[in-house]
Amino acid sequence: MITLxxxxxxxxxxxxxTLTTSTIPTPEQVLDAQLGSTQTRVQIVSGPDPSLxxxxxxxxxxxxxRDQATGEPDNPVQDPLQDVTDLLPPGAETLxxxxxxxxxxxxxxxxxxxxxxxxxxxxxxxxxxxxAQGRAAASDDEALVTRSAxxxxxxxxxxxxxxxxxxxxxxxxxxxxxxxxxxxxxTVVLPDAEPSEMIDNPTWYLPDTALTWEQIRALxxxxxxxxxxxxxxEPPVTGTRVDEARxxxxxxxxxxILMIGGVIFAFVAYQIVLLAGAAFSVSARRQQRALxxxxxxxxxxxxxxxxxxxxxLVLGGAGALLGVILGLGGAWVAMRMLDDGxxxxxxxxSAVPWLVAAIAALAxxxxxxxxxxxxxxxxxxxxxxxxxxxxxxxxVRRSRPVWGIALMLLGVGxxxxxxxxxxxxxSALVSSDDIRAIASYVxxxxxxxxxxxxxxxxxxxxxxxxxxxxSRLGLAPRLAxxxxxxxxxxxxxxxxxxxAAVMIATFAVSxxxxxxGAQGYDYTAAAPRGTMTMEVFGESGDxxxxxxxxxxxxxxxQSPTADARLxxxxxxxxxxxxxLPDAEVAMPVSPEEIICRGDGSSRRDAECEHRxxxxxxxxxxxxxxxxxxxxxADVADAQRVLRDGGAVVLDRSLLHDGRLVIGFWNARKAYDxxxxxxxxxxxxxxxxxxxxxxxxxxxxxxxxxTVLIDVPERYRYSALLSEQTAERLGIRVGSLTLVGxxxxxxxxxxxxxxxxxxxxEAGFYVRAETGPPSPVVGILLLLAATxxxxxxxxxxxxGLARIDxxxxxxxxxxxxxxPGLRRGISFWQGSIIALLGSVTGAAIGLLPVxxxxxxxxxxxxxxxxxxxxxxxxxVGLPLLVAAVNAITSRRRPVVTRRTAIA
Numbered sequence: 001m002i003t004l005x006x007x008x009x010x011x012x013x014x015x016x017x018t019l020t021t022s023t024i025p026t027p028e029q030v031l032d033a034q035l036g037s038t039q040t041r042v043q044i045v046s047g048p049d050p051s052l053x054x055x056x057x058x059x060x061x062x063x064x065x066r067d068q069a070t071g072e073p074d075n076p077v078q079d080p081l082q083d084v085t086d087l088l089p090p091g092a093e094t095l096x097x098x099x100x101x102x103x104x105x106x107x108x109x110x111x112x113x114x115x116x117x118x119x120x121x122x123x124x125x126x127x128x129x130x131x132a133q134g135r136a137a138a139s140d141d142e143a144l145v146t147r148s149a150x151x152x153x154x155x156x157x158x159x160x161x162x163x164x165x166x167x168x169x170x171x172x173x174x175x176x177x178x179x180x181x182x183x184x185x186x187t188v189v190l191p192d193a194e195p196s197e198m199i200d201n202p203t204w205y206l207p208d209t210a211l212t213w214e215q216i217r218a219l220x221x222x223x224x225x226x227x228x229x230x231x232x233x234e235p236p237v238t239g240t241r242v243d244e245a246r247x248x249x250x251x252x253x254x255x256x257i258l259m260i261g262g263v264i265f266a267f268v269a270y271q272i273v274l275l276a277g278a279a280f281s282v283s284a285r286r287q288q289r290a291l292x293x294x295x296x297x298x299x300x301x302x303x304x305x306x307x308x309x310x311x312x313l314v315l316g317g318a319g320a321l322l323g324v325i326l327g328l329g330g331a332w333v334a335m336r337m338l339d340d341g342x343x344x345x346x347x348x349x350s351a352v353p354w355l356v357a358a359i360a361a362l363a364x365x366x367x368x369x370x371x372x373x374x375x376x377x378x379x380x381x382x383x384x385x386x387x388x389x390x391x392x393x394x395x396v397r398r399s400r401p402v403w404g405i406a407l408m409l410l411g412v413g414x415x416x417x418x419x420x421x422x423x424x425x426x427s428a429l430v431s432s433d434d435i436r437a438i439a440s441y442v443x444x445x446x447x448x449x450x451x452x453x454x455x456x457x458x459x460x461x462x463x464x465x466x467x468x469x470x471s472r473l474g475l476a477p478r479l480a481x482x483x484x485x486x487x488x489x490x491x492x493x494x495x496x497x498x499x500a501a502v503m504i505a506t507f508a509v510s511x512x513x514x515x516x517g518a519q520g521y522d523y524t525a526a527a528p529r530g531t532m533t534m535e536v537f538g539e540s541g542d543x544x545x546x547x548x549x550x551x552x553x554x555x556x557x558q559s560p561t562a563d564a565r566l567x568x569x570x571x572x573x574x575x576x577x578x579x580l581p582d583a584e585v586a587m588p589v590s591p592e593e594i595i596c597r598g599d600g601s602s603r604r605d606a607e608c609e610h611r612x613x614x615x616x617x618x619x620x621x622x623x624x625x626x627x628x629x630x631x632x633a634d635v636a637d638a639q640r641v642l643r644d645g646g647a648v649v650l651d652r653s654l655l656h657d658g659r660l661v662i663g664f665w666n667a668r669k670a671y672d673x674x675x676x677x678x679x680x681x682x683x684x685x686x687x688x689x690x691x692x693x694x695x696x697x698x699x700x701x702x703x704x705x706t707v708l709i710d711v712p713e714r715y716r717y718s719a720l721l722s723e724q725t726a727e728r729l730g731i732r733v734g735s736l737t738l739v740g741x742x743x744x745x746x747x748x749x750x751x752x753x754x755x756x757x758x759x760x761e762a763g764f765y766v767r768a769e770t771g772p773p774s775p776v777v778g779i780l781l782l783l784a785a786t787x788x789x790x791x792x793x794x795x796x797x798x799g800l801a802r803i804d805x806x807x808x809x810x811x812x813x814x815x816x817x818x819p820g821l822r823r824g825i826s827f828w829q830g831s832i833i834a835l836l837g838s839v840t841g842a843a844i845g846l847l848p849v850x851x852x853x854x855x856x857x858x859x860x861x862x863x864x865x866x867x868x869x870x871x872x873x874x875v876g877l878p879l880l881v882a883a884v885n886a887i888t889s890r891r892r893p894v895v896t897r898r899t900a901i902a
Contacts, residue, residue: 408454
């Protein structure tokens, strides 16, 4: 058991370390992935500038001389060149590759795909573009595709690739593997493409010509950068900031491994010391007769201590060796399982010998350290008592509760001080690398660790205080709590081990929930979830318009259960572009100034952003569209208000005593003023401080009766008017959005079908509204990991209790204890240890969560904390542990033999 306790964490660490070091490439591997078998890559990045200089190893990092005051280039800005072949050495062969985006017919409809235009199948690109099946294209009507693109198209090698806009057909002659793309990427390789499909500058590869640094510098003056294999392998020093670039940076990766691995190893070592220490204590007690016999024939206390210490050394070494073997094999298996086809993630199986040896050595040290306290206890033996099998309950030292409570108070105080420090750091705009900021961040997480140590120190005392109240619940809980209190070392170790795991899990699920919740809070849906939106660019919604009619026909072809239309009022920029300077801009009037707060980096809080967004959410629609736009059929009152010339409001912050006020501003005045809303204070706001956003006084305003509708999520539209009301008020409208509701929620396949039916030249932007990301999957994974860790920890601890209490179990059976009573004792043993450890761990894990809530008020929100998950961790999993312990308890007692000495 002790060997496995050490071997499993070592295996995990070796696996993680090997996977990470396998992501560190050699310079040659990086160059092969970027160049294939070619020698040089050349690309146009700027207009000619004699001051342009690039990094020898990272040509994307380049710079030109600029005026320090204005930031403008010192030299005149010129148009970039269109070709580089005339700048290259005479006779240099080039291969030109240019990225593009094409529209291809797929099995589901029509989809956009990435494309490479040029001879990517040339043998010179081996190592960057590899032919996985078939052959390279040999004519202008042949193409290569990645395997994912082939599956999406629904063809085989030899089939047809059909492109649209314009329509073209190619024969698929092979499957290409792109070294730095996952297998899921859909890419095609074409001999040529339309100019409108090109999306970036071309790149020229030189198969046989390796440029020198002097030649590269000459290209730089023409706005061209180059990556040359020999120059990158032996880069010159430029004396500028571009020298900071590295072709590979293994030191940074290894530094991250040591830092993150050190934190993980500290937690693992903590668990091993607690659990293995408890196991050594049980082992030493089971060996007490042998130790007593050794003492009776002359062994000293030091000899007895050495026996137990050597056991820790041997078992630690065995566990480390087994863990290394399992870890190296696990890394190999994990690499195969995690392989997504991108060969620049794992460059090859690479285990760093000194790192693996260091993990193994630390495991041996931890295993030996786990035996220190049991070895010390074994040296203090009562020989006669041990020979006759006598055992005394462990007593609580008076200093333990004092020290434990003091540590818990210190930990809580540290957390409070750290949060106060972070609030001050944010308000004072102190740099994040300042020692005061670092100390505050460390304190937020150090506080809970100190509290956890305090729980371990006072754990035995806490169990003794639970003896009396739990004894009143019945015989089984009475015997279980007395056993736990009588074996304080083992029980305290279990509390600490389970508590630490639950503490980390509580913090992790809270952060996942709050982070995803913040993303959801910032998310503004285009329409109710499950609908499809189709934005028709540049159209005012005239139903007689050919494009609008076609868009409606395409949407109807998908058999929606209902549809809706939304029209957006024109803003001042739109009206000026249409040469309507005397027209008016319409938008809701805010009942009060909007106070925005920031986080020290000029980021405004989410509530401010939502209030500002609501003011731009005025839309025009029809009463018949409301069931789709509101996501409910109960819209009779809203339709009545809309028909009577009122407004449907979805955001309470827009109401003036229950009514909506719409303001009107002259387009030219609003355009010249930069909008209708302006800051009345400093726009860069720090946490705890605020700046107000106020609307300019409108030229005139209209007050409308309203009906307030509560919707489950925030939409881009916050107030709805009918088309008749908009026309009466003189509100000019612009772009049209059609919304469709379906029996089954809209998805990407439906988007592709609509694209296929509509054609991209129609100007439609189609989107399936799926809502914000959900934290459930991440939380369930964390719950599963926590459950496995808790079940494993509890199995070890309760297994030790079962081994240690085998004699007591036999005694209970001998005096008439029923199997039900013995199972009840097992259930309560699991409940007391697991429940107490998990509840304290969950409470401690909420300390850093509170710190995040206090310091990130504009981002994290308490309502996003997944309390159901924390409750499952704190209560549900312990009850599961207790049930498993009861079910797996011995049905028959183990008969023990005790020798009495007169």
